[in-house]
Amino acid sequence: MSYSGRRKIVSAIAEALCAVAVILALLPLAMILFYVIKQGFTSLNWAFFTHMPKPVGEPGGGMANAIVGTLILIGLAATMAVPVGCICGIHLAEYPDSRFASVVRFAADVLNGVPSIVVGIFAFGLVVLPVKRFSAIAGGVALGMLMIPVVVRTTEELLRLVPTGLREAALALGATRARAVFTVIVPAALPGILTGILVATARIAGETAPLLFTALNNSYWSTNITQPIASLTVQVYTYANSPYDDWHRQAWAGAFLLVMITLTLSIIARLAVRGLERMNRP
Amino acid sequence: MMTTIEMERIATPVNREPAESGKGTSKISVQNFDFYYGPAKVLHSINLEIPDRRVTALIGPSGCGKSTFIRSINRMNDIIPNARAKGTITIDGRDIYAAGTDVVALRRRVGMVFQKSNPFPKSIYDNIAYGLRIGGMHNKRELNALVEKSLIRAALWDEVKDRLHEGAFTLSGGQQQRLCIARALAVDPEILLMDEPASALDPIATTKIEELIWDLKVNYTIVIVTHNMQQAARVSDRTAFFMLGRLVEYADTKTIFMNPKEKMTEDYVTGRFG
Numbered sequence: 001m002s003y004s005g006r007r008k009i010v011s012a013i014a015e016a017l018c019a020v021a022v023i024l025a026l027l028p029l030a031m032i033l034f035y036v037i038k039q040g041f042t043s044l045n046w047a048f049f050t051h052m053p054k055p056v057g058e059p060g061g062g063m064a065n066a067i068v069g070t071l072i073l074i075g076l077a078a079t080m081a082v083p084v085g086c087i088c089g090i091h092l093a094e095y096p097d098s099r100f101a102s103v104v105r106f107a108a109d110v111l112n113g114v115p116s117i118v119v120g121i122f123a124f125g126l127v128v129l130p131v132k133r134f135s136a137i138a139g140g141v142a143l144g145m146l147m148i149p150v151v152v153r154t155t156e157e158l159l160r161l162v163p164t165g166l167r168e169a170a171l172a173l174g175a176t177r178a179r180a181v182f183t184v185i186v187p188a189a190l191p192g193i194l195t196g197i198l199v200a201t202a203r204i205a206g207e208t209a210p211l212l213f214t215a216l217n218n219s220y221w222s223t224n225i226t227q228p229i230a231s232l233t234v235q236v237y238t239y240a241n242s243p244y245d246d247w248h249r250q251a252w253a254g255a256f257l258l259v260m261i262t263l264t265l266s267i268i269a270r271l272a273v274r275g276l277e278r279m280n281r282p
Numbered sequence: 283m284m285t286t287i288e289m290e291r292i293a294t295p296v297n298r299e300p301a302e303s304g305k306g307t308s309k310i311s312v313q314n315f316d317f318y319y320g321p322a323k324v325l326h327s328i329n330l331e332i333p334d335r336r337v338t339a340l341i342g343p344s345g346c347g348k349s350t351f352i353r354s355i356n357r358m359n360d361i362i363p364n365a366r367a368k369g370t371i372t373i374d375g376r377d378i379y380a381a382g383t384d385v386v387a388l389r390r391r392v393g394m395v396f397q398k399s400n401p402f403p404k405s406i407y408d409n410i411a412y413g414l415r416i417g418g419m420h421n422k423r424e425l426n427a428l429v430e431k432s433l434i435r436a437a438l439w440d441e442v443k444d445r446l447h448e449g450a451f452t453l454s455g456g457q458q459q460r461l462c463i464a465r466a467l468a469v470d471p472e473i474l475l476m477d478e479p480a481s482a483l484d485p486i487a488t489t490k491i492e493e494l495i496w497d498l499k500v501n502y503t504i505v506i507v508t509h510n511m512q513q514a515a516r517v518s519d520r521t522a523f524f525m526l527g528r529l530v531e532y533a534d535t536k537t538i539f540m541n542p543k544e545k546m547t548e549d550y551v552t553g554r555f556g
Contacts, residue, residue, distance in 0.1 A: 097363070165400035168358060169462070173413035173469055174390035183416070188403045 040256025089155025456487025
């Protein structure tokens, strides 16, 4: 066979392999989405958002308490993790070679790899045991601990992508180092940092394990952060494990909502980046 | 084309009266200046006097230390880890490497324009206003006036006056570089350091920058690093030729190009190596 003929065949095979790999990678995602939407969307109705769970056997009811609970938990986690994570990331980007920075970086990577159930147990020991009560705060601490390393590393990486030229320009105009960081470097990296925060939020929104021993669950309406609180993930877990068809349908609807929350956060992140980048990029 | 009124504005310094006295006398004096990156010595005992409100060009092959040298004049090299300076550089008689020197204040007196234009990811207006704001100016009317003056002096006003609040990256490469010059001028420095300001620009944009340098030397002491021999010949009054971290020859530009003392200078300016 001619050289060019063989080249074309090799190219076609390589392309086919790539296509297969892409399909294999995307198939699970497509199936999850398809199944969750198929099962969840049909179980979803207005009452799901506005009503409280009903006792077994009574039809209807919703997850209003769990939806609000999840939002509260996310809010608590972000309040703790975003300031700590961002400031930490700034430190790592500004003093990349200090010994302290390498310790912090290593710690963040280790924390990022710790199974979420372990983080849950830790928060249980730290927050629940001393006061002998499950609470939304404990759940927020657990989720915040999962969020911190992601925020730290994204902030650091994005700050380091900011060209040195910008820093030099600011310093050459008589800016102090801190001024250059907060008025030029951080704003230049902000779209990326925000995306990182949203992605981290989306990730913790779907956590179940760390909430099992911290926020626990709550069948009633509660917004008190010192009390146990319901969350979508734990509610889905509980309902899916039950033997009742009604609850199964509710679990599907909850799963659907979780997927939608993640999707919405990702879309917001993308839109925010696009909006901010219009100013930033050539 | 510029109107007469604008020409007059250009001739007026931003907020400093032009004084004929002192023009051409030594503004920056460099004595036995050595520079090290870690153990590597990159500048060897540089001695030179840079005249007030003249253009001084630094030429030489890549890696000869001219960029390191120009960055020593506003202590920009301070941000490089393990970099170390020895000897003195004085501006108006004061050693800028003396202990206790306020580097921030120094950099406000010694503006810098970089090889790669580096506008902030902000609007055109905010780019110019940046230096003024960090200097404590927040009065909107004062800011507006100085932003306009700086842009006029950098010959950019006519092109951007209707879109001051658009992002700086909407400008062309040449315009971005003039924006960076305007930004440096806004804080009213006495000295302007330019590190190959036109090397990334096309010939037309380069011509504009050169004309600008010509206009600016009425009010500013300008030090420019360039790889372009014609550019050095066109814009500068004095030329310093650097080679392997040493100052080989420093004289009037005409002398360097027409009648250099050193064989090495002659070889370089006539393009025999480089």
